[in-house]
Amino acid sequence: MAGGAAILAVLVWRVGTGPLVDGLRLTTGWSLAAAFAITSLTTLCCAWRWRLVAGGLGVEVPLRTAVAAYYRSQFLNATLPGGIMGDVHRAVRHGHEVGDLGRSLRAVAWERASGFAVQIVLTAGVLVLLPWPAGSLVPSVAVTVIAAVALIAVLIRRRLTSRIGRAFTSDLRDAVLAPRAWPGIVLASTVAALGHAAVFLIAVRATGADVSLARLLPLALVVLTASAVPTNIAGWGPREGAAAWAFSSIGLGAPLGLTVAVVYGVLALAATLPGAVVLVVARRSAVYA
Template sequence: MGTAISQTSTNAPRSGRSRRRSIWTWARLAGGAAILAVLVWRVGTGPLLDGLRLTTGWSIAAALAITSLTTLCCAWRWRLVAGGLGVEVPLGTAVAAYYRSQFLNATLPGGVVGDVHRAVRHGREVGDLGRSLRAVAWERASGFAVQLMLTVGVLFLLSQPFVSPGAVTVAAVAGLVLVAVLLGLNGRRLSSRIGRAFTSDLFDAVLAPRAWPGILLASTIAVLGHATVFLIAVRATGADVSPAHLLPLALVVLTASAVPTNIAGWGPREGAAAWAFSSLGLGASLGVTVAVVYGMLALVATLPGAIVLLVAHKRPTYAKCP
């Protein structure tokens, strides 16, 4: 009787967590669907269809080439972070796994399934799931932090009309305060197990002298590579946008794309593009068309990940000798 009660009490929190995860997952998908529905209501289906039509062979080839470089940089960043946590991953393995995760992110709801798969698979290979999950989380977080800093810096320097200098300044100060808080955690917080683990990971995997220069360099190249693909998407539409506006536009839309309220990458990206292009007087329809072209280029550029999945699926497994 006591065992049954114990099992019931143990399963109850798990059931509650599962329900919360399910609700959050559906809420994210609903958010992405709502954004797309509003866009279709406001601009119609024409910009979406134009985006599909304007995806050409040369733009696809360019996106594939650029994405190969950005994937290499991201895989290197993951390798640096994982090494700091003691779960090494060879560069070749990291590149293949990153391609696979990008393909899953681009084709499955939520935009993070591929990263979870990458972390779990690596964790099983090295026998430490916890550290592998933390390595992927820190790798993605550090990359987004660099992207956010670049976006804020470019917006501040170029004073874009859709973001006031005051708002950019506030965002920059908030970011600096956040970093200061992380670096200056008080002793009472550090005494907790979670606080010690968090701080240890931060300094060992991200801010360590052996890691942070490479993380900064890899993340910067990756962001600029994605921005270049976005610029290719703009050119594919024939839009006449000044160079001073193109880079900020790209960074704003790419930053919005990281919001996990999407359907296989679609939703926030198109909404942000519609808003940013409209704020510059270029029209929301053009923004949606550019975002669709970029989405198609990004999707096609992850297709090597499908090959990695196929090869892994067909690779024979051998039982270990007793």
């Protein structure tokens, strides 16, 4: 929470509160409806990815249950500090349902990690392929990708002698890289990442900024990758900092980046409201059971 608060404090200090107010004012009904529709698709993809990983670990979850649980976890992530509490809740609840908390926790961890890995690779690819003026971003993302790949390679090569190390390589082989799983994981993660980027583009259009898709797509992916860092206050902090920096780096200005990030934050929160319904229904069912 301290990290997210510090980022927001610096942004307000440097650009003022105007972009924050503008972001709230520019959120419209059509943008909310579009974000809701797109998020329903991305949620379905993420739930399917979770189902594939969980199946590989022997803790099956029906797709319908997975979609409801994923909506609930997204809502909790968007309203609680850190951005991962909803995933923890999803893992623990599923673990209690199947009677294996350890495997359920690992399934959620691998599901989120595999999705993030695909997003990083996709972001790096877009930065390299699409011509745009923010070339300074390419080395940063490239270093991140290389470091992540190197870390995974070292861990796999050593294979570690501990029980945790053996579980790591076993999970990677059975749940993520298995022939039955990895194509679906890559497809679902790609569609989900592009869906989130589409909501970001809607946020840009809501501000009235006239920017080409070739410039906006790399920006969106960079900001969304940074927003996955779990040092935020209900989703706020790193996303706004990354947006202000990225927009400024290509000459669009930090205030516009902050405004876009605020609009996106509102759209993302509104699109997860079905998760609040799932949460309330589950609590009422538990009370009357």
